[in-house]
Amino acid sequence: MADLFPILLIALGGLLLGGGISMWKTNKAIAAGLAVCAVIAVAAGVLRADYL
Numbered sequence: 001m002a003d004l005f006p007i008l009l010i011a012l013g014g015l016l017l018g019g020g021i022s023m024w025k026t027n028k029a030i031a032a033g034l035a036v037c038a039v040i041a042v043a044a045g046v047l048r049a050d051y052l
Contacts, residue, residue, distance in 0.1 A: 009045030013038045 020034035 006045040006049035009041050009048060013040075013042035013045065016041060 016034050016038035020031040020038060023031040023034060
């Protein structure tokens with residue numbers, strides 16, 4: 001499970017980024033919030049997997 005968690009975080013970041021892109025025309029504030037959450041999720045996944 002420890003090896004799967006970083007991959008799930010990176011996948012979550014991708015889903016959040018996709019939601020932010022689709023939301024951009026409707027509500028830019030929510031889209032920006034989703035983008036920030038996506039960056040945090042991907043950063044957590046990368047740091048958790050020790051890619052850096």
